[in-house]
Amino acid sequence: MPALPLDEAGKYVAGAYVTFLALILVYVAIMATKLSRIERELEELNELADRRGGGEPS
Amino acid sequence: MYGKGLRTLSAATCLALGAAFALVFFYAPLDADQGFIQKIFYVHVPMAIVALLGFVAGAVMAIGHLRTGDRRWDLRSYVAIHLSLILGVGVLITGAIWAKASWGHWWVWDEPTLVSFLIVFLLYATYQPLRFSIEDPERQARYASVFAITAGAFVPLNFLAVRLAESLTHPRVLSTTGGALPGSMRLTFLVALAGMGLLFVTLWKYEMASKHATAQLRSLRRKLGGEEIASPGRSAAPRTAAPAHPGA
Numbered sequence: 001m002p003a004l005p006l007d008e009a010g011k012y013v014a015g016a017y018v019t020f021l022a023l024i025l026v027y028v029a030i031m032a033t034k035l036s037r038i039e040r041e042l043e044e045l046n047e048l049a050d051r052r053g054g055g056e057p058s
Numbered sequence: 059m060y061g062k063g064l065r066t067l068s069a070a071t072c073l074a075l076g077a078a079f080a081l082v083f084f085y086a087p088l089d090a091d092q093g094f095i096q097k098i099f100y101v102h103v104p105m106a107i108v109a110l111l112g113f114v115a116g117a118v119m120a121i122g123h124l125r126t127g128d129r130r131w132d133l134r135s136y137v138a139i140h141l142s143l144i145l146g147v148g149v150l151i152t153g154a155i156w157a158k159a160s161w162g163h164w165w166v167w168d169e170p171t172l173v174s175f176l177i178v179f180l181l182y183a184t185y186q187p188l189r190f191s192i193e194d195p196e197r198q199a200r201y202a203s204v205f206a207i208t209a210g211a212f213v214p215l216n217f218l219a220v221r222l223a224e225s226l227t228h229p230r231v232l233s234t235t236g237g238a239l240p241g242s243m244r245l246t247f248l249v250a251l252a253g254m255g256l257l258f259v260t261l262w263k264y265e266m267a268s269k270h271a272t273a274q275l276r277s278l279r280r281k282l283g284g285e286e287i288a289s290p291g292r293s294a295a296p297r298t299a300a301p302a303h304p305g306a
Contacts, residue, residue: 016151
């Protein structure tokens with residue numbers, strides 16, 4: 001097949017690069033969700049430790 | 059432990075990928091045959107190489123697990139395979155886009171390179187269901203390691219078989235006999251490959267740090283909780299015990 005004109009080829013190239021960036025963004029978003037869950041659990045544990053130790057809540 | 063050096067690594071990854079994209083669009087010349095479409099090569103091929111190397115790395119880490127019995131090696135292998143699968147999805151999608159633009163079809167079934175990558179991808183797609191189907195964590199880790207080693211050995215064999223096959227349409231870019239890249243294209247490709255490799259290592263460390271933090275939390279909860287601690291349900295992800303001290 002002959003090379004596509006730039007305006008048509010641009011759509012395909014953009015599609016490929018956007019796919020790559022979207023994959024990375026989705027991955028980072030999932031990791032961020034996990035991180036917020038870890039943070040929430042850490043807060044729960046901190047409160048639990050405060051209750052157990054009878055110490056000042058931090 | 060796994061978070062160490064993550065900031066530097068992330069910065070290096072952003073720099074390398076930024077440089078690669080700048081080289082792709084402002085430095086590398088247009089391909090005489092394919093024109094602008096060939097720019098897909100700089101994201102598609104590095105992604106494929108890093109994904110395949112990630113599968114092999116997963117196999118090497120699985121060997122570490124079977125040799126030492128240390129479940130952290132299983133976790134490392136799991137994360138490497140998981141990331142390679144994600145990159146594999148990217149390879150299939152960008153490959154299909156490139157195929158449609160240059161061959162007029164989204165997929166060509168009689169092309170060994172495409173079909174062999176799909177076979178490898180589908181093979182590894184069974185890795186997570188395999189893990190999920192085994193409840194006992196010890197057995198799950200062992201079986202998954204055996205799978206990772208077997209499938210990992212299949213990757214270079216498969217690559218070799220494809221190289222030996224008569225290719226119909228898929229170009230051979232990195233070969234001694236043909237398709238040699240001009241200097242500017244080669245430099246761009248190598249920077250893109252380095253960027254993709256750094257991205258893989260960064261995300262691997264990122265996910266390992268997250269899994270390590272979760273394991274530490276679980277251990278802390280066990281130590282603190284006098285109340286009933288709900289045991290985590292069945293999972294495909296390895297459950298590693300938190301090490302006694304952070305540096306372990």
